[in-house]
Amino acid sequence: MKPFSWSTEKYVAVFLFVVLWALIFYSTSLQSGDALKPPAFFSFRFGRPDRCAGRYVYMYDLPPRFNADLARDCRRLSSSTDMCRHLVNDGFGPAITDGGSLPESGAYATDQYMLDLIFHARMRRYECLTADPAAATAVYVPFYAGFDLAMNMDKSDLSERDALPQDMVDWLVRRPEWHAMGGRDHFMLASRPTWDFLRGPDGGWGNALMTYPAIRNMTVLAWEASPWHGNDFAVPFPSHFHPTSDADVVSWQSRMRRQERRLLWCFAGGSRPDSRKTGRNQIIEQCGRSSRCAMLGKAAATKTPGEYLPSHAMRLLESAEFCVQPRGDSYTRKSTFDSILAGCIPVFLHPISAYVQYTWYLPRDYRTYSVFIPQADVNGRNASIEEVLKKIPPAKVAQMREEVIRLIPTVMYRDPAAKGMKFKDAFDIAVERVIDRVAKRRRAAVEGREWQDSVDGYDSWKYDLLEDGHKEIGPHEFDPYISM
Template sequence: MCRHVANDGFGPPITGGGEGSSLPETGAYDTDQYMLAMIFHARMRRHECLTADPAAATAVYVPFYAGFDLALNQDNGDLTARDALSRDMVDWLVRRAEWRAMGGRDHFLLLGRPTWDFLRDPSTGWGNVLMTYPAVRNMTVLTLEASPWHGNDFAVPYPSHFHPSSDAEVVAWQSRMRGLDRQWLWCFAGASRPSGKRTVRAQIIEQCGRSSRCAMLGKAAAPAPGSYAPGQAMRLLESADFCLQPRGDSYTRKSTFDAILAGCIPVFFHPVSAYLQYTWYLPRDYRSYSVFIHHGDVVGRNASIEEVLAKIPPAKVAQMREEVIRLIPTVMYRDPAAKGMKFKDAVDVAVERVVDRVAKRRRAAAEGREWQDSVDGDYSWKYDLLEDGQKEIGPHEFDQYVAT
């Protein structure tokens, strides 16, 4: 993993765009999806509103690399030892004066992995227990994938491979995405899994293999164990109108944000893969930028993916692609040393939302009450989808897909 921590977590630069790559000459990196804690920390160290005075702080960032700790200790059968660093960090944190001011309700941290890695399941033994501590439950926790049934974790985008240093680079990238000749109707970047044929992924590979309008990149995207060829993958995603996004190792996958960066319209098969996750980043109207096909219809072979996509009128496809391209700046992570950029990137969006959440909690505390912008339990995900000013939850079209 040592190569991946270079350049503040961006990893090694892809010089010359890489072999067969469509990535730019500068700002392209072989970024590992689990380096986000370092990337985020690098931005926070240089944040224009950073203060060394805790009393003046609107919010307090905790730079704890929980994902690295987990990667080092996951195979340790001694659970006490596996949880030791997280426990020590929490014990240290709650003794600090900054913490006592609001009991941690103004603190936030980014974990750089899915929430599930920090809510150890006794039945599987996977992960550690960081997010089960009451102190952490008081904080705002940013993760690559949040739980629809908890109230204090919020999903931020996986890092992709282009990290611009100026507004001009962003505009040039967006312009190029608009002008590309996309020769494929749909594509899939991902390898098969040994879980059998009755999965969405297996059906995608089977249907794509039979189609003259679909392209795939599987083992070619990973020429060696543990490696990944981002230039080849990005070139594929940029060549298609629609990029299919089945569940990865969990509900979400990095390829979703590679596809958005490539101006490719994502196709999802479960609402938790995007619509219940990235509510700070993606439009509430998911039909404006994506296609949703029920995973049960695909697994049951009741739906032809290609027929669904081919029926979408060209004008609608163009409209959706433009919406995807509009989203590009807010789902990328810019160079932390860049100055004067007007585009808001994923860090800017996250910090704004955290500050807003803390401000609401602080006002409520001053009035002697607890601000609750979300709840734990079956309907937590519904609160994240409420419109501004809306307080009551009710039936939702995703009810049939989301169960505890």
């Protein structure tokens, strides 16, 4: 018997057959409105399946005045404390070595204002980073907007406050990468609340970065977004644990499941100038009268006003079933994510503190992982926090805590050097959602329209809460609590 062999004609016939079917599938995708997603036949790179197809990100190599120089000038970030110490370890800050409740490795005294640096460090090691902007789905702008604002917010001359943001915009709009979609495929991160970048022409707090039309075209990430604007999206505050492996994450989750929680509830924080308005005074008063509640003691305080030792704060959060999260200096606060890391069920007093913020990260049904007690009820002394929490059945508490523990990997920022991790962290989810948004905007542009996933104004937040496939908004249970 002759050994089997292929003739040139047979190779050609098979090749033509594959090409024919590939064209058929591609034609079908055009008709279904999915023209911008190449069929699997084309998801190859150098003859191998391309895991990064549709996920490539191009990162600008910005002039150093927009990032590296700002980091080097770190002593200007604060007039009251040395912020330079927080820049080490890719922005995670100094390692925590005093033991306590945090792991022996991967624990850092991370400052929330370092997220510009943390995100940039992760993007440098992003597996689907490309040097070819034409191959990219999205374009990342590593401008340290939070650093710039911190250094210039006290300047009375508004043009001085706006100088670097305006320079940044002028630089961007001259780039050929910008002209491809007018910036609609660009995104950036600002480690401050959105409000800090929405100053009007008549003065006030902050700078005008996010009022520029060019920035309005982009997707902007911040650890507190505005419910009334359509192009900014909230990402988690950085907490204190930055794992290097899946095993680290699983080990931590298991530990939080086994944790003995001797307290019913706790509050990790202090009073603020608006404490009466936000409910903090009432929380402190109610907790002080209860044997089932605890707050941070004097031993937890550092020399910096309002700052606490992470190990002490985490130990408190890990010891309680529920962690009360009133408004911070703004609507949100870092402690929310510290409490999730600690497996502690958060108790919110205002929807903007979480429910209309972190829609990429937290379940739409807030009852599955948290408790809501209206701020007005606490302020008016109409609600006892402890009585509300005591009425929740133990089985329900266990379900909620398990949901919180399940959320842990999604709201932390892993070590940039970690490789092969299966868990998606806060960075991974942010990039995925940005890419998805850009793809929808690109698809709409091909069809000659503008993709509208939100609007500016009172109802903007409602669009972010829509379930997939839904387009109509209407009355919502949070309407009584949210106003312009």
